[in-house]
Amino acid sequence: MASVDVPVALLGYGTVGAAVNRLLTDSADDIERATGHRLRIVKALVQDPGKEREYPPAGGVLTTDFREIAEDASIAVVAEVMGGIEPAGGYVLELLRGGKHVVSANKQLIARRGAELFEAASSSGVQLRFEASVCAAIPVIKVLRESLVVTNVHRVLGIVNGTTNFVLTEMEGGKTYGEALAEAQARGYAEADPTDDVSGADAAAKMAILATVAFNSRVDLADVEYSGITGIDPLDVAAARQLDMVIRLVGAARLVDGHVDVRVHPALVDKQHPLAKVDGAFNAVMLQGDAIREITLEGPGAGGIETASAVIADITTVIGTMHTGFLQNDAAWRTLPKLPAGDNRSPFYFRLSVEDRPGALAQVAEALAQREISIARLLQHQNGDGAALHVVTHQARAGALDEALAALGGLSDVHRRSNPLPVVSDRGVSELGWA
């Protein structure tokens, strides 16, 4: 097949945009050999063309006028690497409606406005691809959509935020949350304002996208329950260690009896579990399904070059499939109901202080037993005047545990010391509950 010149446009030319241009230029021969097409960046939308840039593009490529891209019929594929909801969202929508394929690295945009964008792409018969929006170069979207097409994936479990994984790993070494975060910032793993990462919001957006693709059901960011790691203190880390576990921010998306449950929480993870072994700023995603049992993908979940690599993989896939109708924008063809609040099940960990008096432990055990919650592990140690209790339950309904803890909170002998954390203790599906 003769080589075909393919003009590509970028929205944005920051770190990722420059890396896309550099990789496309450096690897033009490889791409041509693999796809029969020669890719070339012909336009890049920026705010300030005069700004000094890494790997500046050829003359005439930078433009401040979106119309130069939208109205150029020779451009069939546009990569959105500008970030933010607007104006990126409006641009992407217009491009899709105008019949251009779009590749986006924008996790917030896909997680918040995916339904609208998928629909626009389907109506126009073009593709919207977004590998780079989740875990950078780890090809989890492609694997879910193209490799596991006959596998009913019913659970996705992941460490999808490298910043928090690094912070929690550092805390195991004895650092406080503040010290670990400062170290992450010094190494460039955390932003000056780390809120999006440490709150769990970043991981929640990624899990919304993964759940959408895995279950072919629209999951909006607003459907994801999440909490972050700012409240984790060294006592939690020490308690986890006593139980041969570590604390990790775990994202979990599950299909439960036709309902979708997607959440991100700090969790206690057994040291033997694969997710406990994900190092520092790396990400890992486990996909569990009928035909494949479990496939895990691990790698760097961030980085300019890594993200650019995923953007280019999407561009080449679009080019390789654009005339076939292959893998249309079916990511959201159905809308499954959300699992009702409190119905998610899991083993849980929590800690209590009890007065060192006969009967205190009996009250705790009774409050749990009344709600059909059984205790799997119990550690007790002296703590000043009272006793500290570390409790790990068997599988329990989250709502039932909340009720039990509320009831215990009303007792004078018992003081709650932590919110319950889910426990990920076994890679076997049956044992894993929420996670």
Added chain:
Amino acid sequence: MASVDVPVALLGYGTVGAAVNRLLTDSADDIERATGHRLRIVKALVQDPGKEREYPPAGGVLTTDFREIAEDASIAVVAEVMGGIEPAGGYVLELLRGGKHVVSANKQLIARRGAELFEAASSSGVQLRFEASVCAAIPVIKVLRESLVVTNVHRVLGIVNGTTNFVLTEMEGGKTYGEALAEAQARGYAEADPTDDVSGADAAAKMAILATVAFNSRVDLADVEYSGITGIDPLDVAAARQLDMVIRLVGAARLVDGHVDVRVHPALVDKQHPLAKVDGAFNAVMLQGDAIREITLEGPGAGGIETASAVIADITTVIGTMHTGFLQNDAAWRTLPKLPAGDNRSPFYFRLSVEDRPGALAQVAEALAQREISIARLLQHQNGDGAALHVVTHQARAGALDEALAALGGLSDVHRRSNPLPVVSDRGVSELGWA
């Protein structure tokens, strides 16, 4: 896009063939939604149509006549799931030359006759896909070819044989090789004749295929140096434990200064290394490249359903890309030279018995130093009349170490006790040597 009916033929209808038919039937709606095509098995070549089968196909599907498939112009895609080199190889070649796309699960065929088959596919402008030939449902071929298209992957490191991984894991628990193998056979992880697995031949075939795809260079099975696990005894396992390592059968494919080096050997793997953590019969493949640093894929590397899942993923990918020329059969567009024997570098482990006399250790150290080999770790303990020495070297040329060990073998005070085993101690690329 209107749905298109796609007749598919199978060569073979054993465990994998039946699973392909069942998954295609059960998931017909999912596949149609994702691809716009409805797949249907219309012919399956078998030796004995009267044999009782799991999930028997519809009437008229089974045939003993290859011509019914080769000459049926309505069949565009054929999945080869019969195994063996012949007649499978001749059939695949004829189908490709006749303009049919072929998906093969046959690792021996691809590893031994890939070059010829790729060339036939390219000449005819059809695709030959073979995801299922390596690690079943782990989508490592697709990821290498489509996701990492701009990443110069320079190293592939893997545990690609579940049987040996299970046996070695069991040996850590105290079993002898024979006991562990019997356990693997009892659980269905090892064949009655386990030679292909325990000799390293199975892993070598997979590494030949992975190297071909990763480096776009023809690597034949005959180019892969390999050794198996039959010689591993509990002393080796115990020595590894003393060094905080485990023994694993590791496949490694590397690009070194424009040369290709592909090998499979039992290796000492640091317990902190991701490959040490691959459980039981699972497989894992680490891909290291410029743009992505490192991506690891882990999952079940065998199984009828898992293999069938990969076959179907390939069929749908062929269908989705068959009119675009995307990803032609470029797997072997170049032939890089092989790294000369002995030039592979690595840290190595070996063990010696030395007479308990002054000067014995000095002789060992001297023989190594003369060949620029430095010692990284040394354990010595009393062993009957003499002393047992466990030596871990820094990076060394394998050829130089062989010379040193040959020289030591000529000394009356020193008795060699094991072949040197490569050491995989750090996930950082610079430290990893061969592996």
